Amino acid sequence: xxxxxxxxxxxxxxxxxxxxxxxxxxxxxxxxxxxxxxxxxxxxxxxxxxxxxxxxxxxxxxxxxxxxxxxxxxxxxxxxxxxxxxxxxxxxxxxxxxxxxxxxxxxxxxxxxxxxxxxxxxxxxxxxxxxxxxxxxxxxxxxxxxxxxxxxxxxxxxxxxxxxxxxxxxxxxxxxxxxxxxxxxxxxxxxxxxxxxxxxxxxxxxxxxxxxxxxxxxxxxxxxxxxxxxxxxxxxxxxxxxxxxxxxxxxxxxxxxxxxxxxxxxxxxxxxxxxxxxxxxxxxxxxxxxxxxxxxxxxxxxxxxxxxxxxxxxxxxxxxxxxxxxxxxxxxxxxxxxxxxxxxxxxxxxxxxxxxxxxxxxxxxxxxxxxxxxxxxxxxxxxxxxxxxxxxxxxxxxxxxxxxxxxxxxxxxxxxxxxxxxxxxxxxxx
Amino acid sequence: xxxxxxxxxxxxxxxxxxxxxxxxxxxxxxxxxxxxxxxxxxxxxxxxxxxxxxxxxxxxxxxxxxxxxxxxxxxxxxxxxxxxxxxxxxxxxxxxxxxxxxxxxxxxxxxxxxxxxxxxxxxxxxxxxxxxxxxxxxxxxxxxxxxxxxxxxxxxxxxxxxxxxxxxxxxxxxxxxxxxxxxxxxxxxxxxxxxxxxxxxxxxxxxxxxxxxxxxxxxxxxxxxxxxxxxxxxxxxxxxxxxxxxxxxxxxxxxxxxxxxxxxxxxxxxxxxxxxxxxxxxxxxxxxxxxxxxxxxxxxxxxxxxxxxxxxxxxxxxxxxxxxxxxxxxxxxxxxxxxxxxxxxxxxxxxxxxxxxxxxxxxxxxxxxxxxxxxxxxxxxxxxxxxxxxxxxxxxxxxxxxxxxxxxxxxxxxxxxxxxxxxxxxxxxx
Numbered sequence: 001x002x003x004x005x006x007x008x009x010x011x012x013x014x015x016x017x018x019x020x021x022x023x024x025x026x027x028x029x030x031x032x033x034x035x036x037x038x039x040x041x042x043x044x045x046x047x048x049x050x051x052x053x054x055x056x057x058x059x060x061x062x063x064x065x066x067x068x069x070x071x072x073x074x075x076x077x078x079x080x081x082x083x084x085x086x087x088x089x090x091x092x093x094x095x096x097x098x099x100x101x102x103x104x105x106x107x108x109x110x111x112x113x114x115x116x117x118x119x120x121x122x123x124x125x126x127x128x129x130x131x132x133x134x135x136x137x138x139x140x141x142x143x144x145x146x147x148x149x150x151x152x153x154x155x156x157x158x159x160x161x162x163x164x165x166x167x168x169x170x171x172x173x174x175x176x177x178x179x180x181x182x183x184x185x186x187x188x189x190x191x192x193x194x195x196x197x198x199x200x201x202x203x204x205x206x207x208x209x210x211x212x213x214x215x216x217x218x219x220x221x222x223x224x225x226x227x228x229x230x231x232x233x234x235x236x237x238x239x240x241x242x243x244x245x246x247x248x249x250x251x252x253x254x255x256x257x258x259x260x261x262x263x264x265x266x267x268x269x270x271x272x273x274x275x276x277x278x279x280x281x282x283x284x285x286x287x288x289x290x291x292x293x294x295x296x297x298x299x300x301x302x303x304x305x306x307x308x309x310x311x312x313x314x315x316x317x318x319x320x321x322x323x324x325x326x327x328x329x330x331x332x333x334x335x336x337x338x339x340x341x342x343x344x345x346x347x348x349x350x351x352x353x354x355x356x357x358x359x360x361x362x363x364x365x366x367x368x369x370x371x372x373x374x375x376x377x378x379x380x381x382x383x384x385x386x387x388x389x390x391x392x393x394x395x396x397x398x399x400x401x402x403x404x405x406x407x408x409x410x411x412x413x414x415x416x417x418x419x420x421x422x423x424x425x426x427x428x429x430x
Numbered sequence: 431x432x433x434x435x436x437x438x439x440x441x442x443x444x445x446x447x448x449x450x451x452x453x454x455x456x457x458x459x460x461x462x463x464x465x466x467x468x469x470x471x472x473x474x475x476x477x478x479x480x481x482x483x484x485x486x487x488x489x490x491x492x493x494x495x496x497x498x499x500x501x502x503x504x505x506x507x508x509x510x511x512x513x514x515x516x517x518x519x520x521x522x523x524x525x526x527x528x529x530x531x532x533x534x535x536x537x538x539x540x541x542x543x544x545x546x547x548x549x550x551x552x553x554x555x556x557x558x559x560x561x562x563x564x565x566x567x568x569x570x571x572x573x574x575x576x577x578x579x580x581x582x583x584x585x586x587x588x589x590x591x592x593x594x595x596x597x598x599x600x601x602x603x604x605x606x607x608x609x610x611x612x613x614x615x616x617x618x619x620x621x622x623x624x625x626x627x628x629x630x631x632x633x634x635x636x637x638x639x640x641x642x643x644x645x646x647x648x649x650x651x652x653x654x655x656x657x658x659x660x661x662x663x664x665x666x667x668x669x670x671x672x673x674x675x676x677x678x679x680x681x682x683x684x685x686x687x688x689x690x691x692x693x694x695x696x697x698x699x700x701x702x703x704x705x706x707x708x709x710x711x712x713x714x715x716x717x718x719x720x721x722x723x724x725x726x727x728x729x730x731x732x733x734x735x736x737x738x739x740x741x742x743x744x745x746x747x748x749x750x751x752x753x754x755x756x757x758x759x760x761x762x763x764x765x766x767x768x769x770x771x772x773x774x775x776x777x778x779x780x781x782x783x784x785x786x787x788x789x790x791x792x793x794x795x796x797x798x799x800x801x802x803x804x805x806x807x808x809x810x811x812x813x814x815x816x817x818x819x820x821x822x823x824x825x826x827x828x829x830x831x832x833x834x835x836x837x838x839x840x841x842x843x844x845x846x847x848x849x850x851x852x853x854x855x856x857x858x859x860x
Binding site: 371 | 452473492573575576577578579605606607608611612660684685687688689690693731733734735736737738740741742743744745748749751753755756761764765766767768769770771791792793794795796797798799801803804805822823826830
């Protein structure tokens with residue numbers, strides 16, 4: 001995202017390039033600081049300065065604002081610092097994909113373009129160097145709602161490459177919008193991954209004092225270096241405070257709030273581990289140990305799979321062309337796994353044609369049980385696959401993966417009801 | 431739902447009709463009780479007897495089971511008891527629609543067919559007579575996933591008729607699967623309804639000691655007779671215990687668990703009132719007072735409205751025919767209200783054509799804010815209507831109603847962003 005035309009002109013006229021030390025006068029006040037890159041979180045008329053205090057401040061400018069450059073950014077300031085590896089520390093790889101958290105790192109360093117380099121990381125969170133040697137790369141720089149299968153495959157392969165070239169853990173800063181989906185993707189594409197692979201985001205940009213970017217990243221580093229466990233996880237704030245971080249199983253996590261720092265929640269499964277503010281890691285569940293086993297990647301994903309929420313008044317005829325031309329459908333049914341009985345004949349036809357139709361619940365919590373009521377039994381008889389306590393979003397990802405990695409719908413149906421990555425099976429009392 | 435062929439034959443051979451006193455021998459034990467109607471919750475080989483204790487027991491029968499009739503049901507036992515009105519007590523109407531809770535009432539009375547009569551209610555929950563005179567009717571007897579627009583309209587008109595003929599409150603036992611949707615429907619179809627209209631369900635059938643049917647119903651009666659408030663609400667258990675009942679605003683409530691008694695939750699709004707185990711009613715929010723104002727019904731509902739959850743990999747071209755032939759679409763977008771940017775051109779085209787496209791969040795909690803990121807701004811520019819903190823399910827119902835009760839898409843869009851029944855507008859800090 002870019003500045004408004006007016007604000008862009010104001011900066012250009014002053015010769016203020018990113019990284020420059022400037023004095024900005026706006027709304028009767030004067031600010032002195034380094035010009036930061038414009039941030040996707042900020043409005044088109046917000047100019048962000050890194051103040052002497054180290055804080056970033058967003059300042060709204062208008063036609064009456066003035067800006068003067070005190071010092072242009074030196075080439076040296078832009079050059080990647082040479083960070084020396086410390087012997088004896090584990091190595092963590094950071095793979096940037098975009099989102100608020102990537103822009104954050106950007107901010108603190110004054111880098112001219114969004115980039116997540118080693119020195120960026122070290123500058124932003126110096127304490128991370130105490131626990132690990134960090135190497136970082138930017139794989140994508142996109143909004144997470146634009147992540148798709150092609151990104152998922154590249155990301156899985158990148159994780160493999162990083163682990164094969166010596167990373168003891170992989171941290172993936174990611175936009176929060178679809179982070180849960182990507183976590184499920186990696187859980188299936190990287191079966192029994194031998195190292196910790198952690199997705200992490202930020203709900204608040206770093207120009208707000210409440211930003212969770214650096215604390216979340218630090219919690220990832222702690223978990224990767226201290227737990228000794230492997231698997232695909234999401235780490236985010238566990239509470240609205242700064243003192244607790246939840247490590248979620250990648251197939252069980254869902255964004256349950258648009259803006260709160262503790263938006264990510266494990267559904268139908270306990271949190272896998274906790275990290276506290278002091279960096280203490282507590283593993284709460286029976287997780288796989290980290291190892292030096294080879295990394296398998298199974299990146300194939302089938303197209304033509306649908307995720308549909310059932311709702312009363314949903315018209316089977318309107319959805320018929322979509323469903324009948326698909327390769328698979330995951331329903332988020334009502335209650336224990338129901339749709340209107342008028343859907344039954346079409347779904348029977350779809351199943352007979354080799355379309356895999358699977359059932360989850362829009363309640364999210366709890367488990368599908370299609371043996372209780374007539375409608376459920378009719379759906380089972382039609383060939384619909386009940387997915388117990390699997391999240392609808394995880395089921396959608398798994399079905400795409402299952403269809404691509406099997407040779408028949410029948411085989412894919414079997415894969416769907418076989419737990420592969422902690423995605424199903426009650427671990428709680430209901 | 432019916433018995434299995436084998437069990438049906440066993441009962442028929444013994445001449446055991448519902449309401450008969452029977453002795454049943456199964457799995458080495460002998461049971462004596464009155465034969466209850468078969469229940470949708472029970473398996474096809476479960477026979478339910480009402481024991482002397484008053485409890486219903488489900489007994490699994492097989493080929494080795496035996497049954498003998500001691501006494502056929504008398505006509506008198508089936509006859510509706512003549513319940514006298516008590517002067518000075520308010521009048522409550524019960525409108526049965528089906529679901530677990532209706533079967534419950536059925537159970538306890540030994541009625542031969544599912545029926546919710548005055549004497550049924552009184553027999554099941556005698557204490558209800560202490561707080562109100564009850565009149566009851568069965569409007570439907572269906573699974574709630576099969577509720578649709580034609581049922582909603584009849585129900586709204588029935589509520590009006592009951593209030594106009596003197597009911598001080600209306601209680602609607604309803605299947606829980608789609609109770610949240612029906613609550614939203616009545617909230618819009620009955621604008622400013624002058625009496626309390628309460629939907630209530632049961633998550634556990636009454637042949638389990640943990641049944642919540644009678645306690646939920648009693649809480650409804652208390653709220654209707656003691657709060658002095660009006661509006662459309664859902665009342666269900668607030669906790670897994672027996673001691674607290676939540677009164678949810680009809681437009682803000684969602685079934686968030688497949689089976690727990692406290693499955694219903696207010697989202698983005700506080701609970702409107704509480705009822706405790708002793709029947710004490712505490713009104714927590716600023717609710718409208720009950721009055722004798724006339725009842726308006728606006729029952730029109732437009733067809734051709736879609737509710738679609740966005741997911742990464744969702745193919746705009748696959749959804750194009752469905753969307754372009756609709757009259758309105760509610761998206762449950764990701765995060766603050768996003769879809770993949772590849773959807774933007776089609777949605778622009780849809781909006782230009784007069785299709786109302788509205789945005790909610792699949793996070794459920796929190797509010798849509800489409801001004802923060804590029805994708806959101808592009809969607810706004812395309813004409814997509816942001817619905818703040820409205821639930822996707824409520825938005826779908828409201829859009830059907832808004833399209834039917836306005837004369838242009840432009841007018842419907844305005845209705846969508848105007849709070850009418852507590853369905854939008856932050857009442858919590860985010």
